[in-house]
Every structure is written in structure tokens, then in C-alpha cells.
Amino acid sequence: MVTKKKSTRKPNAAFMKPLKPDSALAEVVGDKPIPRTEITKRLWVYIKKNKLQNPKDRRKIDADEVLKAIFNGKKQVSMFEMTKLIAKHVS
Secondary structure, eight states, X not given: OOOOOOOOOOOOHHHHSEEOXXXXXXXXXXXXXXEXXXXXXXXXXXXXXXXXXXXXXXXXXXOOHHHHHXXXXXXXXXXXXXXXXXXXXXX
């Protein structure tokens, strides 16, 4: 019987690189450079705090005025589309 060596998982350096949010995104996540993973976490905290997750389809996010600025004016986006739209608001 061969035992597999357990590899320690290293985080992807691209995800951990601090990114500077633009003014629209900074309203939700703050204006200091933070990693992409932290941006997503803070967005979810905002979404849950303001009850913006669609109750019928929890994969959808119903945008308020702050999120509409991030979501290109869309009233509703999927959580997968959200990550794509966030990429346009960081540098």
C-alpha cells in the first residue's frame, strides 16, 4: 500500500495581491488596497447585512443604489457575474 504525501496547499499569489478599489467599489469595501479574496468577502458581508440576496434564487443578488454603480446599472446579477463585474473596478 502506497501512502500519498499530503501536500500543503499554497494560496495563489494572484489572488493575494492587494488591489486598489475605485470610488464606486470603495463605498462597500473601503479605499485601501486589499486582496481580491477580501474584496469578495466584504461584498458578501454587505449583501447579507442589507438582505440583497434574492430569496427565491439565492445565487442572484438584487442590487441597491450602491451596488448598481458596481454592477454597471444592472438591478440583478448572479454571484458568478458579480466577480466578473468587480474586476473592472480594481487596479
